Amino acid sequence: MKKVLYSFLMLVFFSGCATNPNGTKMKASDEQTKLEVYNRAMFNFNYQLDKKVLKPVAKGYKAITTQDIRNRVTSFFNNLEEPANAINNLLQGEVSATGTSIARFAINSTLGLLGTFDVASGWGFAEKSNSFDATMAKYCIPDGPFVVMPVIGPSTPRYLVGWGADSFASPMYWALLDKDDETWAISVIYGATALKYINKRAENLALLDSLEEGSVDFYATVKSAFLQNRQKFKSLCHHKAENNGQTTSYDFDFDDMEEE
8 A cells, every 4th residue: 555655646746847748848948958857866875785785685695506406486476476467457458368367366275285386378368468557658658757766666657656566466465464463574575575575586687797897887877777677668668659660778677676
């Protein structure tokens, strides 16, 4: 609940400098400049946090785990996203994909040992990933300006709202919702979230090191990669048929990178 409220507050906060419905310009150049100054400062904060805390922890985690263990962790968290996939597939009118996501969650949560093994893919139920961010894009809701959030990293107002809304669909949220011990429930959620991102950071150590080493301006590189990656959402808007062509983008999973 707090995550979603925070996301909506951020959307309201940045609405004054959001892009217009065509996604072409911000309202005023001075607002864009101020946002750029903030973004660089927050990017540097996240970079230092990653360098001094997250990256060393991820290296230690990778040293004491095997690739198979990390794959099981990745699969477990991917399975928790299946309800959100199903809901957003349905909201976008993808009935077949909705059924596939439901089947995947049922199969992997049982035969796949709580999702640690992707049994469903072997049975022909390929993952149909989706998000509320993509749902909003399909209904032509503007993305808004690029903004760097603490810890979360590269974002946009629409991304933040989608990220928060999808959390409501998580089985973990509903499993802990009615627990009398709220402190314990929050601890479990925070612990699981930490494991998810540490595991993802460990799997991307070489990729991010390579990206940084090849960058003259690391902030500009990350921003460019993030925005190019979001070009795929433009073709979802049914009023923008002209955007249905192929767009080159970096294949980075910025949805889960914390600056990553």
